[in-house]
Amino acid sequence: MKKVLFLFLLVIGFFLGFLNASGLYEKLINKETISVGTEGIYPPFTYHNKEGKLTGYDVEVARELAKELGVKIKFHETSWDIMLTGLKSGRFDMVANQVSLTTKKRQATFDKSLPYSYSGTIMLVRKDENRIKDIKDIKGLRAANTLSSTYGEIAFKYDAEIVSVDSMVQALLLVAQKRADLTLNSSLAILNYLNTHKNNPFKIAWESKEKDGGASFVINKHQEKALELINQAMQRLIDKGVLKRLGEQFFGKDVSQP
Numbered sequence: 001m002k003k004v005l006f007l008f009l010l011v012i013g014f015f016l017g018f019l020n021a022s023g024l025y026e027k028l029i030n031k032e033t034i035s036v037g038t039e040g041i042y043p044p045f046t047y048h049n050k051e052g053k054l055t056g057y058d059v060e061v062a063r064e065l066a067k068e069l070g071v072k073i074k075f076h077e078t079s080w081d082i083m084l085t086g087l088k089s090g091r092f093d094m095v096a097n098q099v100s101l102t103t104k105k106r107q108a109t110f111d112k113s114l115p116y117s118y119s120g121t122i123m124l125v126r127k128d129e130n131r132i133k134d135i136k137d138i139k140g141l142r143a144a145n146t147l148s149s150t151y152g153e154i155a156f157k158y159d160a161e162i163v164s165v166d167s168m169v170q171a172l173l174l175v176a177q178k179r180a181d182l183t184l185n186s187s188l189a190i191l192n193y194l195n196t197h198k199n200n201p202f203k204i205a206w207e208s209k210e211k212d213g214g215a216s217f218v219i220n221k222h223q224e225k226a227l228e229l230i231n232q233a234m235q236r237l238i239d240k241g242v243l244k245r246l247g248e249q250f251f252g253k254d255v256s257q258p
Contacts, residue, residue: 024093024219025226033072036062037092040077041167044192044250045098057250061116062096062217064242068233079166080146084110087220098186098215102150111227114234115214116243117255121154122190123206125182126175132182132205144171144180150212151184168193176201188251211258 027034038046038059046056054075066073076092087095088109098117101107125132132138135158143155144163155162163180165171171183172193187207194200217234219227237243243256 024223025229027093028069028071028226028229031070033074034066034093035074035076035091037076037078037083037086037095038062038097039080039083039167040075041169042097042189045186045189046096057117057246057255058096058098058215060246060249061237061243062094064237064246065217065230065233068236069229081148081166084148084218087218090220093219095218098189099218100150100212100215101218102213103153109221110218111221111223112216112218113227113230114238115216115256115258116234117188117215117247118211118258119186119188119215119255120211121151121184121208122187122204123182123184124172124175124190124202125205126178126201127203129181129203129205135206135208138182141181142179144174144183145185151186154184172202188255192251214258 024034026032038054040046040048040054042056044056045058046054049055054077059075062075063073076086078086080097083092083095083097084099084106086092098119099112101110101112123132123135123138132141135154138155139159141160142163143152143160144165145152145155146166147156147162147164152162160182163174165174168183168185168189171180171185174180175183182205190204194202194204217230219230238256244254247254247256
């Protein structure tokens, strides 16, 4: 009986998720409210300012996108580990959180908009750490990263031991406390942190030469009409200089170009 009930609830969950996903285009053309998943603890992309307001580069780009589309927007703050799961199940219409669809599994499940930022990868360690000169040197060392993130996947690829965290702030704390040896993250996030925390105990041990494929808004697959409207609006934001303005506001430069 319990097994039957579980299967019934599972089917209902997938059905509700499908209804949510298939309704995004209707929400856009009917000028309704779209729901957006984000962390809210990942400065300068998504965080709370001194007044407690949710802001950040990704958040403000999402607000400008909603304005361009003529719809309202409602943010849902959640942890990274369940963010894409929430999107897949229909809890959100879209995710705005520096997402790059780098794995085949993600590419098979989600679609992405035109990119709104590009960055590389930086490895941060304590200033007294001298074992690491290259990404290959992290084999067997402890990397504080979210396991399912792009950066956690990089650490795993090079045989680091993953110390699971929920945020970059937590990762930096573990490295500072010597409970982890390193953390990998977006060059934009790391450089912003170093610039705003002058008396920090960290140094850059390694930086990728290449930039990523670009962070984008992510939606569920099979929503081509909705994606077309989103991309058209994104292109208008690019043409109007909105992304350039927001990049200069949060980073001091335009980060929307590769």
